[in-house]
Amino acid sequence: MSLPAYSPMLAQAGRLPVGDGWAFEMKWDGVRALVYIEDRAVRVLSRNGRDVTVAYPELRMMGGAVGGHDVVLDGEVVAFDEAGRPSFGALQPRMHQRNPARIAELVRTVPVTFMAFDLLHVNAASAVGLPYTGRRELLEATLTPGARWQVPVWFPGDGERAVRLSHDLGLEGVVAKRLDSLYRQGRRSADWTKVKHVTVREVVVCGWKPGEGRRTETIGSLLLGVYDRGRLVYAGHVGTGFTDRMLHELAGLLAPLERRDPLLEGVPPEQARQAHWVEPVLVGEVEFAHWTKDGVLRHPSWRGLRPDKTVNDLRSA
Structure with missing residues:
Protein backbone atom coordinates (compact mmCIF):
# COMPACT_ATOMS: atom_id res chain seq x y z
CA MET A 1 0.00 0.00 0.00
CA SER A 2 1.17 3.51 -0.75
CA LEU A 3 -0.28 6.36 1.28
CA PRO A 4 -2.05 9.04 -0.79
CA ALA A 5 -0.77 12.61 -0.89
CA TYR A 6 -2.58 15.22 1.18
CA SER A 7 -2.52 19.02 1.27
CA PRO A 8 -2.86 20.78 4.64
CA MET A 9 -6.03 22.63 5.59
CA LEU A 10 -5.37 26.29 6.43
CA ALA A 11 -6.86 28.61 9.07
CA GLN A 12 -8.25 32.10 8.56
CA ALA A 13 -7.30 34.98 10.84
CA GLY A 14 -10.21 36.29 12.87
CA ARG A 15 -11.75 36.99 16.25
CA LEU A 16 -12.27 34.43 18.99
CA PRO A 17 -15.53 32.57 18.25
CA VAL A 18 -18.16 32.47 20.98
CA GLY A 19 -20.85 29.92 21.68
CA ASP A 20 -20.95 26.16 21.57
CA GLY A 21 -19.54 24.01 18.81
CA TRP A 22 -15.88 25.02 18.99
CA ALA A 23 -12.66 23.55 20.36
CA PHE A 24 -9.46 25.52 20.94
CA GLU A 25 -5.81 24.56 20.49
CA MET A 26 -2.60 26.41 21.16
CA LYS A 27 -1.03 28.09 18.13
CA TRP A 28 2.54 26.82 17.87
CA ASP A 29 5.24 29.13 16.54
CA PRO A 152 -1.04 18.77 22.41
CA VAL A 153 -3.99 19.49 24.68
CA TRP A 154 -7.26 20.91 23.33
CA PHE A 155 -10.00 22.87 25.06
CA PRO A 156 -13.56 22.02 23.97
CA GLY A 157 -15.85 25.02 24.37
CA ASP A 158 -13.52 27.15 26.51
CA GLY A 159 -11.89 29.72 24.24
CA GLU A 160 -11.23 32.35 26.90
CA ARG A 161 -9.39 29.86 29.08
CA ALA A 162 -7.30 28.74 26.10
CA VAL A 163 -6.44 32.35 25.24
CA ARG A 164 -5.40 33.11 28.84
CA LEU A 165 -3.24 30.01 29.00
CA SER A 166 -1.61 30.71 25.66
CA HIS A 167 -0.78 34.25 26.78
CA ASP A 168 0.58 33.07 30.14
CA LEU A 169 2.79 30.51 28.39
CA GLY A 170 4.15 33.11 25.97
CA LEU A 171 2.60 31.39 22.95
CA GLU A 172 1.50 33.05 19.71
CA GLY A 173 -2.24 32.61 20.21
CA VAL A 174 -4.91 29.94 19.66
CA VAL A 175 -6.65 28.19 16.78
CA ALA A 176 -10.41 27.70 17.10
CA LYS A 177 -11.83 24.67 15.27
CA ARG A 178 -15.47 23.76 14.71
CA LEU A 179 -16.26 20.45 16.38
CA ASP A 180 -18.14 19.22 13.31
CA SER A 181 -15.69 20.54 10.70
CA LEU A 182 -14.36 18.21 8.03
CA TYR A 183 -10.74 18.41 6.90
CA ARG A 184 -10.77 20.62 3.79
CA GLN A 185 -7.56 19.77 1.97
CA GLY A 186 -5.55 22.68 0.60
CA ARG A 187 -8.27 25.20 1.52
CA ARG A 188 -8.30 28.14 3.89
CA SER A 189 -11.51 27.91 5.89
CA ALA A 190 -13.24 29.85 8.65
CA ASP A 191 -13.93 26.45 10.24
CA TRP A 192 -10.41 26.95 11.60
CA THR A 193 -9.87 30.48 12.94
CA LYS A 194 -6.48 31.64 14.22
CA VAL A 195 -6.44 34.31 16.94
CA LYS A 196 -3.01 35.83 17.62
CA HIS A 197 -1.69 37.88 20.54
CA VAL A 198 0.79 39.65 18.30
CA THR A 199 0.44 40.85 14.73
CA VAL A 200 2.51 38.75 12.35
CA ARG A 201 2.54 39.13 8.57
CA GLU A 202 4.05 37.13 5.77
CA VAL A 203 5.84 39.38 3.26
CA VAL A 204 7.74 39.15 -0.01
CA VAL A 205 11.39 40.21 -0.02
CA CYS A 206 11.70 42.62 -2.97
CA GLY A 207 15.06 44.25 -2.33
CA TRP A 208 17.57 45.44 0.23
CA LYS A 209 19.59 48.51 1.22
CA PRO A 210 23.18 48.57 2.51
CA GLY A 211 23.74 49.03 6.20
CA GLU A 212 25.75 51.52 8.20
CA GLY A 213 28.23 51.16 11.03
CA ARG A 214 29.08 47.54 11.72
CA ARG A 215 26.65 46.50 8.97
CA THR A 216 28.26 48.67 6.27
CA GLU A 217 29.40 45.64 4.31
CA THR A 218 26.10 43.78 4.49
CA ILE A 219 22.32 44.24 4.53
CA GLY A 220 20.97 47.19 6.45
CA SER A 221 17.28 46.60 5.76
CA LEU A 222 14.99 44.56 3.55
CA LEU A 223 12.41 46.19 1.26
CA LEU A 224 9.11 44.37 1.57
CA GLY A 225 5.98 43.82 -0.49
CA VAL A 226 2.53 42.37 0.13
CA TYR A 227 -0.22 41.38 -2.26
CA ASP A 228 -3.27 43.64 -2.55
CA ARG A 229 -5.94 42.37 -4.96
CA GLY A 230 -3.30 40.58 -6.98
CA ARG A 231 -0.84 43.51 -7.10
CA LEU A 232 2.49 43.41 -5.30
CA VAL A 233 2.73 46.71 -3.40
CA TYR A 234 5.34 48.28 -1.14
CA ALA A 235 4.77 47.50 2.56
CA GLY A 236 7.78 49.14 4.19
CA HIS A 237 11.27 48.11 5.19
CA VAL A 238 12.65 46.15 8.12
CA GLY A 239 16.08 46.56 9.68
CA THR A 240 15.74 44.91 13.10
CA GLY A 241 15.42 41.36 14.35
CA PHE A 242 18.35 39.95 12.37
CA THR A 243 21.13 37.79 13.74
CA ASP A 244 24.53 37.75 12.06
CA ARG A 245 23.75 34.26 10.76
CA MET A 246 20.48 35.48 9.22
CA LEU A 247 22.25 38.39 7.48
CA HIS A 248 24.93 36.07 6.08
CA GLU A 249 22.30 33.64 4.82
CA LEU A 250 20.18 36.39 3.28
CA ALA A 251 23.17 37.91 1.49
CA GLY A 252 23.90 34.56 -0.14
CA LEU A 253 20.28 34.01 -1.17
CA LEU A 254 19.69 37.51 -2.53
CA ALA A 255 22.90 37.91 -4.56
CA PRO A 256 21.82 35.66 -7.48
CA LEU A 257 18.33 37.24 -7.51
CA GLU A 258 19.50 40.81 -8.28
CA ARG A 259 17.58 42.70 -10.97
CA ARG A 260 17.68 46.25 -12.33
CA ASP A 261 14.16 47.47 -11.51
CA PRO A 262 11.65 46.70 -8.76
CA LEU A 263 8.69 44.43 -9.39
CA LEU A 264 6.42 46.12 -6.86
CA GLU A 265 4.37 49.31 -6.84
CA GLY A 266 4.40 52.37 -4.63
CA VAL A 267 8.04 52.52 -3.53
CA PRO A 268 8.81 55.97 -1.99
CA PRO A 269 11.71 57.77 -3.71
CA GLU A 270 13.75 57.89 -0.50
CA GLN A 271 13.56 54.09 -0.22
CA ALA A 272 14.38 53.56 -3.90
CA ARG A 273 17.71 55.36 -3.50
CA GLN A 274 20.61 52.91 -3.06
CA ALA A 275 18.19 50.00 -3.27
CA HIS A 276 19.30 46.64 -4.62
CA TRP A 277 16.23 45.05 -6.20
CA VAL A 278 15.72 41.30 -6.40
CA GLU A 279 13.31 38.86 -7.99
CA PRO A 280 10.36 38.69 -5.55
CA VAL A 281 10.48 34.97 -4.80
CA LEU A 282 11.50 34.77 -1.14
CA VAL A 283 8.80 34.79 1.55
CA GLY A 284 9.58 36.05 5.04
CA GLU A 285 7.74 36.89 8.22
CA VAL A 286 7.68 40.06 10.32
CA GLU A 287 6.11 41.07 13.60
CA PHE A 288 4.83 44.66 13.72
CA ALA A 289 2.81 47.18 15.72
CA HIS A 290 0.14 48.12 13.16
CA TRP A 291 -0.41 49.44 9.63
CA THR A 292 0.13 53.17 9.14
CA LYS A 293 -2.36 55.36 7.25
CA ASP A 294 0.07 55.20 4.32
CA GLY A 295 -0.27 51.43 4.20
CA VAL A 296 3.15 50.43 5.50
CA LEU A 297 4.22 48.32 8.47
CA ARG A 298 4.95 50.30 11.64
CA HIS A 299 7.92 49.13 13.75
CA PRO A 300 8.39 45.79 11.96
CA SER A 301 10.87 43.24 13.29
CA TRP A 302 12.21 40.40 11.15
CA ARG A 303 11.29 36.89 12.31
CA GLY A 304 12.84 34.86 9.52
CA LEU A 305 12.38 33.33 6.09
CA ARG A 306 9.46 30.99 5.41
CA PRO A 307 10.83 28.38 2.99
CA ASP A 308 7.66 26.38 3.66
CA LYS A 309 5.63 29.03 1.84
CA THR A 310 5.72 30.46 -1.68
CA VAL A 311 4.79 33.76 -3.27
CA ASN A 312 1.77 32.02 -4.79
CA ASP A 313 0.56 31.16 -1.28
CA LEU A 314 0.54 34.87 -0.41
CA ARG A 315 -1.03 35.87 -3.69
CA SER A 316 -3.98 33.51 -3.16
CA ALA A 317 -4.45 34.05 0.59
Whole structure:
Protein backbone atom coordinates (compact mmCIF):
# COMPACT_ATOMS: atom_id res chain seq x y z
CA MET A 1 0.00 0.00 0.00
CA SER A 2 1.17 3.51 -0.75
CA LEU A 3 -0.28 6.36 1.28
CA PRO A 4 -2.05 9.04 -0.79
CA ALA A 5 -0.77 12.61 -0.89
CA TYR A 6 -2.58 15.22 1.18
CA SER A 7 -2.52 19.02 1.27
CA PRO A 8 -2.86 20.78 4.64
CA MET A 9 -6.03 22.63 5.59
CA LEU A 10 -5.37 26.29 6.43
CA ALA A 11 -6.86 28.61 9.07
CA GLN A 12 -8.25 32.10 8.56
CA ALA A 13 -7.30 34.98 10.84
CA GLY A 14 -10.21 36.29 12.87
CA ARG A 15 -11.75 36.99 16.25
CA LEU A 16 -12.27 34.43 18.99
CA PRO A 17 -15.53 32.57 18.25
CA VAL A 18 -18.16 32.47 20.98
CA GLY A 19 -20.85 29.92 21.68
CA ASP A 20 -20.95 26.16 21.57
CA GLY A 21 -19.54 24.01 18.81
CA TRP A 22 -15.88 25.02 18.99
CA ALA A 23 -12.66 23.55 20.36
CA PHE A 24 -9.46 25.52 20.94
CA GLU A 25 -5.81 24.56 20.49
CA MET A 26 -2.60 26.41 21.16
CA LYS A 27 -1.03 28.09 18.13
CA TRP A 28 2.54 26.82 17.87
CA ASP A 29 5.24 29.13 16.54
CA GLY A 30 6.88 26.69 14.15
CA VAL A 31 6.50 25.32 10.62
CA ARG A 32 3.64 23.20 9.33
CA ALA A 33 4.40 19.65 8.29
CA LEU A 34 2.64 16.46 7.27
CA VAL A 35 4.23 13.25 8.56
CA TYR A 36 3.72 10.06 6.54
CA ILE A 37 4.45 6.81 8.39
CA GLU A 38 4.38 3.67 6.24
CA ASP A 39 5.88 0.31 7.28
CA ARG A 40 7.43 2.28 10.19
CA ALA A 41 9.35 4.48 7.72
CA VAL A 42 8.85 8.24 8.30
CA ARG A 43 8.65 11.00 5.71
CA VAL A 44 8.22 14.65 6.68
CA LEU A 45 6.77 16.97 4.02
CA SER A 46 6.56 20.75 4.24
CA ARG A 47 3.38 22.74 3.72
CA ASN A 48 4.16 23.04 -0.01
CA GLY A 49 5.01 19.36 -0.41
CA ARG A 50 8.81 19.41 -0.21
CA ASP A 51 10.46 16.42 1.47
CA VAL A 52 12.29 17.82 4.52
CA THR A 53 12.83 14.54 6.35
CA VAL A 54 16.61 14.94 6.32
CA ALA A 55 16.38 18.17 8.33
CA TYR A 56 14.59 16.52 11.27
CA PRO A 57 16.17 13.11 11.93
CA GLU A 58 14.84 12.94 15.50
CA LEU A 59 11.32 12.51 14.07
CA ARG A 60 12.21 9.21 12.40
CA MET A 61 11.60 7.41 15.70
CA MET A 62 7.88 8.23 15.32
CA GLY A 63 7.66 5.16 13.08
CA GLY A 64 7.42 2.99 16.18
CA ALA A 65 4.83 5.16 17.94
CA VAL A 66 1.70 4.42 15.86
CA GLY A 67 1.04 0.80 16.82
CA GLY A 68 2.16 -0.60 13.48
CA HIS A 69 -0.42 1.43 11.54
CA ASP A 70 0.27 3.38 8.35
CA VAL A 71 -0.81 6.96 8.99
CA VAL A 72 -0.66 10.57 7.79
CA LEU A 73 -0.38 13.13 10.59
CA ASP A 74 -0.78 16.90 10.42
CA GLY A 75 1.03 19.18 12.83
CA GLU A 76 3.75 21.71 13.53
CA VAL A 77 7.52 21.28 13.86
CA VAL A 78 8.58 23.39 16.84
CA ALA A 79 11.86 24.34 18.54
CA PHE A 80 11.93 25.69 22.09
CA ASP A 81 14.06 28.47 23.57
CA GLU A 82 15.93 28.41 26.89
CA ALA A 83 12.71 29.31 28.74
CA GLY A 84 10.85 26.39 27.20
CA ARG A 85 8.73 28.51 24.85
CA PRO A 86 8.28 27.80 21.14
CA SER A 87 10.70 30.02 19.22
CA PHE A 88 10.57 30.59 15.48
CA GLY A 89 14.04 32.14 15.75
CA ALA A 90 15.43 28.99 17.37
CA LEU A 91 13.91 26.91 14.58
CA GLN A 92 15.47 28.96 11.77
CA PRO A 93 18.84 27.11 11.62
CA ARG A 94 16.99 23.79 11.35
CA MET A 95 14.65 24.75 8.50
CA HIS A 96 17.25 25.20 5.76
CA GLN A 97 19.94 22.78 6.85
CA ARG A 98 20.84 19.82 4.63
CA ASN A 99 24.45 19.18 5.71
CA PRO A 100 24.47 15.89 7.71
CA ALA A 101 27.25 16.95 10.11
CA ARG A 102 25.59 20.29 10.86
CA ILE A 103 22.20 18.61 11.28
CA ALA A 104 23.67 16.14 13.79
CA GLU A 105 25.11 19.05 15.78
CA LEU A 106 21.77 20.93 15.71
CA VAL A 107 19.85 17.86 16.85
CA ARG A 108 21.91 18.02 20.04
CA THR A 109 21.72 21.79 20.55
CA VAL A 110 18.32 22.72 19.04
CA PRO A 111 16.11 19.60 19.02
CA VAL A 112 12.65 19.89 17.48
CA THR A 113 9.31 18.49 18.59
CA PHE A 114 6.42 17.55 16.32
CA MET A 115 3.08 18.78 17.69
CA ALA A 116 0.55 16.44 16.04
CA PHE A 117 -2.90 18.02 15.99
CA ASP A 118 -4.72 16.01 13.30
CA LEU A 119 -4.83 12.60 11.66
CA LEU A 120 -5.72 12.42 7.96
CA HIS A 121 -5.30 8.76 7.11
CA VAL A 122 -4.93 5.40 8.86
CA ASN A 123 -4.12 2.16 7.05
CA ALA A 124 -6.41 1.95 3.99
CA ALA A 125 -8.91 4.61 5.11
CA SER A 126 -8.92 8.37 4.71
CA ALA A 127 -10.08 10.29 7.79
CA VAL A 128 -10.64 13.69 6.18
CA GLY A 129 -14.39 13.05 5.93
CA LEU A 130 -14.69 12.60 9.70
CA PRO A 131 -15.58 15.57 11.92
CA TYR A 132 -12.83 17.24 13.92
CA THR A 133 -13.85 15.39 17.10
CA GLY A 134 -13.66 12.02 15.35
CA ARG A 135 -10.22 12.73 13.88
CA ARG A 136 -9.00 13.98 17.25
CA GLU A 137 -10.16 10.80 19.03
CA LEU A 138 -8.50 8.69 16.33
CA LEU A 139 -5.26 10.68 16.68
CA GLU A 140 -5.12 10.21 20.45
CA ALA A 141 -5.84 6.50 20.12
CA THR A 142 -3.20 5.97 17.42
CA LEU A 143 -0.14 8.09 18.29
CA THR A 144 1.76 7.34 21.50
CA PRO A 145 3.54 10.53 22.68
CA GLY A 146 7.33 10.42 22.76
CA ALA A 147 10.33 12.58 23.62
CA ARG A 148 10.20 14.47 20.31
CA TRP A 149 6.50 14.32 19.40
CA GLN A 150 3.31 15.12 21.28
CA VAL A 151 -0.44 15.31 20.90
CA PRO A 152 -1.04 18.77 22.41
CA VAL A 153 -3.99 19.49 24.68
CA TRP A 154 -7.26 20.91 23.33
CA PHE A 155 -10.00 22.87 25.06
CA PRO A 156 -13.56 22.02 23.97
CA GLY A 157 -15.85 25.02 24.37
CA ASP A 158 -13.52 27.15 26.51
CA GLY A 159 -11.89 29.72 24.24
CA GLU A 160 -11.23 32.35 26.90
CA ARG A 161 -9.39 29.86 29.08
CA ALA A 162 -7.30 28.74 26.10
CA VAL A 163 -6.44 32.35 25.24
CA ARG A 164 -5.40 33.11 28.84
CA LEU A 165 -3.24 30.01 29.00
CA SER A 166 -1.61 30.71 25.66
CA HIS A 167 -0.78 34.25 26.78
CA ASP A 168 0.58 33.07 30.14
CA LEU A 169 2.79 30.51 28.39
CA GLY A 170 4.15 33.11 25.97
CA LEU A 171 2.60 31.39 22.95
CA GLU A 172 1.50 33.05 19.71
CA GLY A 173 -2.24 32.61 20.21
CA VAL A 174 -4.91 29.94 19.66
CA VAL A 175 -6.65 28.19 16.78
CA ALA A 176 -10.41 27.70 17.10
CA LYS A 177 -11.83 24.67 15.27
CA ARG A 178 -15.47 23.76 14.71
CA LEU A 179 -16.26 20.45 16.38
CA ASP A 180 -18.14 19.22 13.31
CA SER A 181 -15.69 20.54 10.70
CA LEU A 182 -14.36 18.21 8.03
CA TYR A 183 -10.74 18.41 6.90
CA ARG A 184 -10.77 20.62 3.79
CA GLN A 185 -7.56 19.77 1.97
CA GLY A 186 -5.55 22.68 0.60
CA ARG A 187 -8.27 25.20 1.52
CA ARG A 188 -8.30 28.14 3.89
CA SER A 189 -11.51 27.91 5.89
CA ALA A 190 -13.24 29.85 8.65
CA ASP A 191 -13.93 26.45 10.24
CA TRP A 192 -10.41 26.95 11.60
CA THR A 193 -9.87 30.48 12.94
CA LYS A 194 -6.48 31.64 14.22
CA VAL A 195 -6.44 34.31 16.94
CA LYS A 196 -3.01 35.83 17.62
CA HIS A 197 -1.69 37.88 20.54
CA VAL A 198 0.79 39.65 18.30
CA THR A 199 0.44 40.85 14.73
CA VAL A 200 2.51 38.75 12.35
CA ARG A 201 2.54 39.13 8.57
CA GLU A 202 4.05 37.13 5.77
CA VAL A 203 5.84 39.38 3.26
CA VAL A 204 7.74 39.15 -0.01
CA VAL A 205 11.39 40.21 -0.02
CA CYS A 206 11.70 42.62 -2.97
CA GLY A 207 15.06 44.25 -2.33
CA TRP A 208 17.57 45.44 0.23
CA LYS A 209 19.59 48.51 1.22
CA PRO A 210 23.18 48.57 2.51
CA GLY A 211 23.74 49.03 6.20
CA GLU A 212 25.75 51.52 8.20
CA GLY A 213 28.23 51.16 11.03
CA ARG A 214 29.08 47.54 11.72
CA ARG A 215 26.65 46.50 8.97
CA THR A 216 28.26 48.67 6.27
CA GLU A 217 29.40 45.64 4.31
CA THR A 218 26.10 43.78 4.49
CA ILE A 219 22.32 44.24 4.53
CA GLY A 220 20.97 47.19 6.45
CA SER A 221 17.28 46.60 5.76
CA LEU A 222 14.99 44.56 3.55
CA LEU A 223 12.41 46.19 1.26
CA LEU A 224 9.11 44.37 1.57
CA GLY A 225 5.98 43.82 -0.49
CA VAL A 226 2.53 42.37 0.13
CA TYR A 227 -0.22 41.38 -2.26
CA ASP A 228 -3.27 43.64 -2.55
CA ARG A 229 -5.94 42.37 -4.96
CA GLY A 230 -3.30 40.58 -6.98
CA ARG A 231 -0.84 43.51 -7.10
CA LEU A 232 2.49 43.41 -5.30
CA VAL A 233 2.73 46.71 -3.40
CA TYR A 234 5.34 48.28 -1.14
CA ALA A 235 4.77 47.50 2.56
CA GLY A 236 7.78 49.14 4.19
CA HIS A 237 11.27 48.11 5.19
CA VAL A 238 12.65 46.15 8.12
CA GLY A 239 16.08 46.56 9.68
CA THR A 240 15.74 44.91 13.10
CA GLY A 241 15.42 41.36 14.35
CA PHE A 242 18.35 39.95 12.37
CA THR A 243 21.13 37.79 13.74
CA ASP A 244 24.53 37.75 12.06
CA ARG A 245 23.75 34.26 10.76
CA MET A 246 20.48 35.48 9.22
CA LEU A 247 22.25 38.39 7.48
CA HIS A 248 24.93 36.07 6.08
CA GLU A 249 22.30 33.64 4.82
CA LEU A 250 20.18 36.39 3.28
CA ALA A 251 23.17 37.91 1.49
CA GLY A 252 23.90 34.56 -0.14
CA LEU A 253 20.28 34.01 -1.17
CA LEU A 254 19.69 37.51 -2.53
CA ALA A 255 22.90 37.91 -4.56
CA PRO A 256 21.82 35.66 -7.48
CA LEU A 257 18.33 37.24 -7.51
CA GLU A 258 19.50 40.81 -8.28
CA ARG A 259 17.58 42.70 -10.97
CA ARG A 260 17.68 46.25 -12.33
CA ASP A 261 14.16 47.47 -11.51
CA PRO A 262 11.65 46.70 -8.76
CA LEU A 263 8.69 44.43 -9.39
CA LEU A 264 6.42 46.12 -6.86
CA GLU A 265 4.37 49.31 -6.84
CA GLY A 266 4.40 52.37 -4.63
CA VAL A 267 8.04 52.52 -3.53
CA PRO A 268 8.81 55.97 -1.99
CA PRO A 269 11.71 57.77 -3.71
CA GLU A 270 13.75 57.89 -0.50
CA GLN A 271 13.56 54.09 -0.22
CA ALA A 272 14.38 53.56 -3.90
CA ARG A 273 17.71 55.36 -3.50
CA GLN A 274 20.61 52.91 -3.06
CA ALA A 275 18.19 50.00 -3.27
CA HIS A 276 19.30 46.64 -4.62
CA TRP A 277 16.23 45.05 -6.20
CA VAL A 278 15.72 41.30 -6.40
CA GLU A 279 13.31 38.86 -7.99
CA PRO A 280 10.36 38.69 -5.55
CA VAL A 281 10.48 34.97 -4.80
CA LEU A 282 11.50 34.77 -1.14
CA VAL A 283 8.80 34.79 1.55
CA GLY A 284 9.58 36.05 5.04
CA GLU A 285 7.74 36.89 8.22
CA VAL A 286 7.68 40.06 10.32
CA GLU A 287 6.11 41.07 13.60
CA PHE A 288 4.83 44.66 13.72
CA ALA A 289 2.81 47.18 15.72
CA HIS A 290 0.14 48.12 13.16
CA TRP A 291 -0.41 49.44 9.63
CA THR A 292 0.13 53.17 9.14
CA LYS A 293 -2.36 55.36 7.25
CA ASP A 294 0.07 55.20 4.32
CA GLY A 295 -0.27 51.43 4.20
CA VAL A 296 3.15 50.43 5.50
CA LEU A 297 4.22 48.32 8.47
CA ARG A 298 4.95 50.30 11.64
CA HIS A 299 7.92 49.13 13.75
CA PRO A 300 8.39 45.79 11.96
CA SER A 301 10.87 43.24 13.29
CA TRP A 302 12.21 40.40 11.15
CA ARG A 303 11.29 36.89 12.31
CA GLY A 304 12.84 34.86 9.52
CA LEU A 305 12.38 33.33 6.09
CA ARG A 306 9.46 30.99 5.41
CA PRO A 307 10.83 28.38 2.99
CA ASP A 308 7.66 26.38 3.66
CA LYS A 309 5.63 29.03 1.84
CA THR A 310 5.72 30.46 -1.68
CA VAL A 311 4.79 33.76 -3.27
CA ASN A 312 1.77 32.02 -4.79
CA ASP A 313 0.56 31.16 -1.28
CA LEU A 314 0.54 34.87 -0.41
CA ARG A 315 -1.03 35.87 -3.69
CA SER A 316 -3.98 33.51 -3.16
CA ALA A 317 -4.45 34.05 0.59
